[in-house]
Amino acid sequence: MVAKQTILIVDDSEMNRAILADMLGGEFDIIEAENGKEGVAMLQKHGPEISLVLLDIVMPEMDGFGVLNMMNKYHWIEDIPVIMISAERGSSHIERAFELGITDFISRPFDALIVHRRVVNTILLYAKQKKLASLVTEQIYEKEHRSSLMIDVLSHIVEFRNGESGLHVRHVHMLTEIMLKALVRRTDRYHLTQTDISVISTASALHDIGKIAIPEEILNKPGRFTDEEFAIMKTHSMEGAKMLEALPFYQDEPLVKAAYEICRWHHERWDGRGYPDGLKEDEIPISAQMVALADVYDALTSERVYKPAFTHDQAVRMILGGECGTFNPLVMDCLRDCADDIQAELAGDDVQRRNQREVQNVARELHKHEELTASERTLELLEHERMKYTFFASLTKEIQFEYTVTPPSLSLTSWGAEKLGLPEIVMDPFQDPQALTIFDPRDRDNLADALHSTTPGNPVVTYDCKLHVGEEERWHRIIARASWSFEEPPRYTGCIGKAMDIHSSRLQLENLERQASHDELTGLLNHAYAKKRIMERMEDRPDGHYALAILDLDYFKSANDTYGHMFGDQVLKYLADRMRRSIRGGDIAARVGGDEFLIFLEYKDDLEATIDGIYNRLAGGRYENFQISVSMGVVSAAEVGTDYDTLFKRADQALYVVKNHGKGHYRYYHKENALMDKAISAVSPIDGEESAPQAQGEEEQV
Numbered sequence: 253m254v255a256k257q258t259i260l261i262v263d264d265s266e267m268n269r270a271i272l273a274d275m276l277g278g279e280f281d282i283i284e285a286e287n288g289k290e291g292v293a294m295l296q297k298h299g300p301e302i303s304l305v306l307l308d309i310v311m312p313e314m315d316g317f318g319v320l321n322m323m324n325k326y327h328w329i330e331d332i333p334v335i336m337i338s339a340e341r342g343s344s345h346i347e348r349a350f351e352l353g354i355t356d357f358i359s360r361p362f363d364a365l366i367v368h369r370r371v372v373n374t375i376l377l378y379a380k381q382k383k384l385a386s387l388v389t390e391q392i393y394e395k396e397h398r399s400s401l402m403i404d405v406l407s408h409i410v411e412f413r414n415g416e417s418g419l420h421v422r423h424v425h426m427l428t429e430i431m432l433k434a435l436v437r438r439t440d441r442y443h444l445t446q447t448d449i450s451v452i453s454t455a456s457a458l459h460d461i462g463k464i465a466i467p468e469e470i471l472n473k474p475g476r477f478t479d480e481e482f483a484i485m486k487t488h489s490m491e492g493a494k495m496l497e498a499l500p501f502y503q504d505e506p507l508v509k510a511a512y513e514i515c516r517w518h519h520e521r522w523d524g525r526g527y528p529d530g531l532k533e534d535e536i537p538i539s540a541q542m543v544a545l546a547d548v549y550d551a552l553t554s555e556r557v558y559k560p561a562f563t564h565d566q567a568v569r570m571i572l573g574g575e576c577g578t579f580n581p582l583v584m585d586c587l588r589d590c591a592d593d594i595q596a597e598l599a600g601d602d603v604q605r606r607n608q609r610e611v612q613n614v615a616r617e618l619h620k621h622e623e624l625t626a627s628e629r630t631l632e633l634l635e636h637e638r639m640k641y642t643f644f645a646s647l648t649k650e651i652q653f654e655y656t657v658t659p660p661s662l663s664l665t666s667w668g669a670e671k672l673g674l675p676e677i678v679m680d681p682f683q684d685p686q687a688l689t690i691f692d693p694r695d696r697d698n699l700a701d702a703l704h705s706t707t708p709g710n711p712v713v714t715y716d717c718k719l720h721v722g723e724e725e726r727w728h729r730i731i732a733r734a735s736w737s738f739e740e741p742p743r744y745t746g747c748i749g750k751a752m753d754i755h756s757s758r759l760q761l762e763n764l765e766r767q768a769s770h771d772e773l774t775g776l777l778n779h780a781y782a783k784k785r786i787m788e789r790m791e792d793r794p795d796g797h798y799a800l801a802i803l804d805l806d807y808f809k810s811a812n813d814t815y816g817h818m819f820g821d822q823v824l825k826y827l828a829d830r831m832r833r834s835i836r837g838g839d840i841a842a843r844v845g846g847d848e849f850l851i852f853l854e855y856k857d858d859l860e861a862t863i864d865g866i867y868n869r870l871a872g873g874r875y876e877n878f879q880i881s882v883s884m885g886v887v888s889a890a891e892v893g894t895d896y897d898t899l900f901k902r903a904d905q906a907l908y909v910v911k912n913h914g915k916g917h918y919r920y921y922h923k924e925n926a927l928m929d930k931a932i933s934a935v936s937p938i939d940g941e942e943s944a945p946q947a948q949g950e951e952e953q954v
Contacts, residue, residue, distance in 0.1 A: 256279065256280055256281045257280055257281070257303035257304075257375060258280065258281045258282075258283060258298070258301050258302050258303055259276060259280045259281070259282055259283075259302070259303060259304045259305070259306060259371070260283050260284075260285065260291065260294055260295070260298070260302050260304070260305045260306070261273065261282060261283070261284050261285070261305075261306045262284075262285045262287075262288065262290075262291035262294075262305060262306070262307045262308060262311070262316070262319060263284075263286070263306070263307075263308040263311070263337075264286055264287055264308065264310075264311040264312060265308070266286070268308070268337075269284050269286075272306055272337075272367070275364050275367065275368060276368065276371060279372075280303075283298065283302075286311075287311045287312050287313035287314060288311050288313055288314030288315055288316060288318050288319040289313040289314045289679050289680075290313070290679070291305075291307070291314075291319050292314065292319060292322045292659055292661075292679065293661065293677045293679050295319075295322075295323065295328055295332070296661060296663070296677055297676065297677050299328055299331070299332070302332050303332070303333075303375050303378070303379075304332070304333050304334075304335065304371060304374060304375055304378075305319075305323075305332055305333070305334045305335070306334075306335055306337055306371075307319060307320070307334050307335070307336050307337070307354075308336075308337060308338055309336065309338040309340050309345060309349075310338070310340065316336060316338070316349070317348065317349070317352065320334065320349070320352035320353060320354065321352065322659055323352075323353070324352060324353060325658070329352075329353040333355040333374050333375070333377075333378050334353065334354045334355060335354065335355060335356045335357070335358060335370060335371065335374060336349050336354045336356070336357045336358070337357075337358045337359075337360060337362065337367070338357075338358075338359065338360060339359070339360040341359050355374050355377075356370050356374060358370065419554075420550055420551075420554060421457045423546070423550040423554075423598060424456050424457070424459065424543060424546045424547055424550055425453050425454070425456050425457055426453075426597055426598065427545075427546035427549060427550065427594060427598075428452060428453045428456040428542050428543055428546045429449060429450075429453040430590050430593055430594055430597060431542050431545065431546060431583070431586050431587065431590065432444060432448075432449045432452060432453065432542055433449060433590075434586040434589045434590040434593075435538070435542070435582070435583070435586050436449070437589075437708070437738075438582070438585060438586060438589065439582065441582070442538045444538070447506075448506075451506045451507050451510050452510050452514075452539040452542065452543075454507060455507055455510035455511040455514055455539070456514055456539075456542075456543045456546065458492070458496075458511045458514065458515060459492075459514045459515060459518050459543050459547060460488065460492070460547075461492045461495060461496075461515060462487070462488035462489055462490065462491035462492025462493070462494075462495065462515060463488045463492075464491075464495075465487070465488065465491040466484065466485060466487070466488050466491075467484070470484055470485055471485075486519070486527050486528065487528075489515060489516055489517070489518065489519050489527065489528050490516065490528050492515030492516070493512055493515045493516035495515075496508060496511055496512045496515060497512065510539050513537040513539050513540050514537075514539050514540050514543045516528065516529075516540070517529070517531060517536055517537060517540035517544075518540045518543045518544045518547060519544065520532075520535075520536045520540060520544070521544075521577040521578050521579070522536070522541075522577075522578040522579050522580050522581075523577075523578040525577065525578070526544075526577065533580070534580075536580075541579065541580050541583055542583065544579070545571065545579055545583055545587065548571060548576045548577070549567050549568075549571060549587075549594070552566070552567035552570060552571075552576070553567045553598075560780070564591075564594070564595045564598075568587065568591050571584070571587065572584055572587065572588070588709070589708075589709040590709070592710065592711070592712055596733075650668070650750045650751065650752050651664070651665075651667075651668035651671055651672065651719075651728075651750060651751040651752075652664070652665045652668055652748075652749070652750045653665075653668060653748070653749060653750070653751070654746065654747070654748045655681070655746045655747050655748075656745065656746040657744065657745055657746050658745070659679065659680075660679070660680045660681065660682065661677060661678065661679050661680070661681070662674075662677070662678040662681040662687065663676065663677050664676050664677075664678075668751075671721060671722075672690055672719075672721060673686070673722065674686060674687060674690075689720055690719055690720055690721075691717070691719065691720075692717065692718065695715075695717035695718070698715065698717075699713070699715050699717070699730065699732070702715060703732060703734045703744070703747050704734075704744055706734040706744075707736075707742075708736040708742050711733050711734040711735075711736065712731065712732070712733050712734075713730075713731070713732050713733075713734065713747075713749075714729065714730070714731050715729075715730045715732075716728070716729050716730075716754065717730065719751060726753055726754075727753075727754045728751040728752060728753055728754060729751070729752045729754050730749060730750070730751045730752075731749055731750055731752070732747045732748065732749030732750075733747060733748055733749060734746075734747045735747055735748070768781070769781035771842070771843040773821055773824060773825065773843070774824055774825055774828035774843050775825075775828065776828050776831070776832075776841050776842050776843045776849070777840065777841065777842040777843075778842060778843065779842055779843070779844045779845065779850070781842070782840055782841075782842030782850065782852070783896055783900075785840055786800075786840060786852045786896055787896050789840075789852075789854075790889070790894040790896075793854075794894065796854050797854060797855050797856065797859070797888070797889070797890065798852065798853070798854055798855075798888070798889040798894065798899075799852075799853055799855060799859055799862075799863070799886060799887065799888045799889065800850065800851075800852050800886070800887055800889075800899045800900065800903045801850065801851045801852075801853075801863065801866070801884050801885065801886045801903060801918070802844070802848065802849070802850050802884065802885050802900070802903040802904055802906075802907050803848070803849050803850070803851070803870070803882050803883060803884035803885075803907070803918075804846075804847045804848040804849065804882070804883060804907070804911075805823065805824075805827060805847040805880070805881070805882060806881035806882065806883055806915045806916060807879075807881060807915075808820065808823070808846075808847040811823055811878050815877070815878070819876075819878075822875065823875050823878055823880075824843075824847060826875045826880075827849070827870070827880065827882075828841075828843065828849070830869065830870055830873075830880075831849060831851065831870065833869070834865075834866050834869035834870055835851060835853065835866060836853070838853075838854060839851060839852065839853040839854075840852040840853075850900075850903075851866065853866075859888060863886055863918065867882070867884060867918050870882050870884075871916070881915065881916045882916070883907060883910040883911050883915045883916060883917065883918070884907060884910065884917075884918035884919075885902075885903045885904060885905065885906030885907030885908070885909070885910060885918065885919055885921065886903060886906060886918055886919070886920045886921070887899055887902040887903040887906060887920065887921040888920070891921060891922060892921070902921040903921060905921060906918075906919045906920060906921040907919075
């Protein structure tokens with residue numbers, strides 16, 4: 253069954269609306285608005301669904317010409333035909349209406365048959381235009397999709413071989429696009445068009461294609477490269493350029509040219525200390541400069557086999573501080589401008605947002621062809637995105653909103669509107685009596701002032717206040733992002749944001765923080781959070797006496813193999829509980845992973861007695877049929893310093909020796925003669941000369 257098309261009737265006369273609805277209701281779905289202001293709200297809410305508007309001229313609130321002005325301002329007139337039906341017959345009115353884009357004009361009183369015929373003809377005409385546009389848009393969309401898919405597949409192959417996440421390619425693409433747009437806003441020095449930005453961003457996905465030629469044992473080496481290995485690794489930039497240069501076709505294509513520049517020169521640096529050609533300053537193409545910075549940022553904020561991930565703030569600080577090589581000062585300014593945008597975009601990067609960007613690409617292509625209207629395919633995609641957004645917004649239980657200055661309107665998600673007792677679209681909310689009751693006037697004015705005081709480079713506002721929700725007054729945190737026009741100087745155009753119930757959010761946040769900091773199975777701290785706590789402790793009290801012990805369960809694999817993994821999980825929980833009871837309140841216990849745990853403690857005089865007591869409380873005993881046996885390696889900060897990674901590595905070395913010499917005891921690491929035995933068991937001490945080469949070998953490998 254074919255769905256009926258929708259007609260919007262905008263007329264202040266209830267009788268006129270009823271006559272038109274009776275006349276057309278058999279073939280079309282009818283929605284009505286009793287004045288121009290309400291008509292604009294209907295267009296804003298149901299725009300993609302409306303096939304035709306029947307519009308009166310003389311109305312309260314906003315007349316027909318006001319509606320047409322709004323439809324032109326927001327380009328709705330390009331997609332939705334308007335037939336004006338009015339008793340006003342003056343030539344000036346009719347001429348003005350046609351200048352504002354109406355399709356037809358019908359004078360009252362009218363003949364029902366004529367109105368019906370003109371309505372049908374207008375809808376058929378626009379349907380044919382939409383069908384033509386749909387064919388063009390579908391081809392553009394498929395082209396975008398196929399190109400993106402092929403580049404993603406190729407890039408994923410490179411990233412998979414490199415042992416990294418395919419997200420690196422997507423992140424570099426996104427960061428490059430954000431930075432290039434920031435550059436265009438700041439200067440016209442590089443004469444970049446929107447097409448140039450799209451080409452460079454797409455080509456960025458191929459920046460590391462030359463790594464295909466690098467031996468895998470070098471590519472995925474977890475430790476520091478030797479000089480010879482690093483020299484081989486650096487050849488990937490030239491290898492990628494050679495691959496593109498060897499293409500037997502498409503050499504004149506802008507995408508290939510951009511990809512060549514990026515592959516070859518994305519490791520060049522502003523001061524000339526990069527590779528492979530030692531280019532400096534603007535000898536380096538701006539495409540390669542932007543991808544270089546994007547590549548460095550994502551490498552810093554991503555976990556690698558040789559390092560943990562840095563935070564966004566740390567990465568930005570390191571780049572701006574020159575710790576990652578020198579960059580174009582103008583490019584650094586762009587990073588400062590869009591630092592908040594980068595964090596927000598990467599946090600929200602997913603398939604949904606990617607599809608939205610593809611739809612935007614289609615829209616830009618269509619904009620080049622003024623004779624075409626938006627296609628049905630585009631409208632379907634936009635409606636699908638709106639539906640997904642509405643669904644996910646309802647799950648968050650947050651009041652999400654959008655405010656536009658012109659026309660002044662407040663749009664709410666369905667859940668938010670229901671929560672506040674408002675319609676989903678509130679026209680002119682600063683004059684709406686019901687909307688005005690939500691905010692205290694002082695808070696409303698303070699929030700408005702804060703939003704107007706933002707800048708395009710720093711658009712986010714956070715504001716805590718009470719909202720009147722139903723019959724309650726509850727504290728909410730409002731996070732809003734101001735929107736600015738692209739004209740010079742930029743003009744504030746509105747904002748998007750959300751209001752979170754602070755009490756509910758605090759409980760959710762505490763739960764999320766616990767999940768982020770604790771091991772789900774055992775309830776102990778996880779390794780990442782324990783490391784953070786330990787580093788903070790040693791930094792706050794650098795004169796303290798600290799020790800780190802790493803332990804694991806002996807014969808744990810046999811417990812899993814014999815009794816199953818559920819039994820093994822219970823054994824781990826049993827050991828974790830014993831650890832909690834065996835340490836003092838200020839000590840830190842954490843699960844490193846698998847059956848490996850750590851204990852960090854501060855001691856005063858007798859470390860050996862403290863460690864001996866902890867070990868005796870952990871070792872021995874049984875969990876059902878499984879005998880608990882523990883091996884442990886211990887290191888004192890007095891021996892190796894307070895660098896956490898060094899402490900962990902030395903304790904792990906001591907544990908390694910225990911595991912290979914009988915298990916079921918513990919040892920200390922001593923730097924004077926590598927590893928000395930402090931075993932409880934009868935295992936004889938290991939000679940320093942025998943263990944030193946082994947420890948040194950491990951250090952060199954790391």
